[in-house]
Amino acid sequence: MVSRVLVPMDGSEMSERALEYALEVYPDAEVTVLHVVGEPSPLWAEATSLALADDLEAAAEEHAQSVFDRAREIADAADGNAQFDTDVQLGHPVRAILDRADDYGTVVIGSHGGDLVDFLYIGNVARKIVNRSPVPVVVVR
Template sequence: MVERILVPMDDSEHAEAALEYALDSFPDADITVLHVVGAPSMMMGEATSLALADDFEAAVEERAEAVFERARGLTADRDREIATVAGVGHPARNIIDRAGEYDTVVIGAHGADRGRATRRFLVGNVAETVSKRAPVPVVLVR
């Protein structure tokens, strides 16, 4: 029986579809939405601005809140509550590291960075990595 589900979310339609799938397919499960913000580096524009923030944790939560609000909007019609957690770092690694705390991961087949060359593939890089390395079952949603 699936009691705890991790749903990684970003700004993509596939991520929303994954949350909707989890809500509809597992009506009695506890669902946690995870949004991962990239770690600060010189090569990543969005994450670099986080490094300059006075309160790094508050800046991460602020970035994640827009995704969490969209997730809460999807749950409102279903009279469901979700837990939310923000992570920092590489999305696939962050998801895999947390996956063992859950019974399954429900993830969108492509994330917000789909486009360019990834349009040619059936599964995005993060989803593929999670499906291969997660210690629990992974459901890919398109």
């Protein structure tokens, strides 16, 4: 029986479906919603704004808040008693997810993000997690 589940969420519909799945299939497990904020780089538009922040960790927490708010809405709709923890990591999504995966019984991840860029990027992330995870991975579509 899985007692701890890691659900990486990026704000996409597929990541929301992953959380819904995790809450339904593992109702008694400790669920952690992980949001990874990319390190500032010219290639990552959303993370570039973080480079201007005085407190990078506080800016990352603020950035993740909308994802966590949506996760709470999903948990409330699934079951009023659903509980989960949240975690924000800075860095590359694959590395951040894999660094945490060992502490969980499974990872439940969305298959890809919403648009073509997300599909190419996040789909690539899901594939790498499946190939490299030290624990079982459930990919939700």
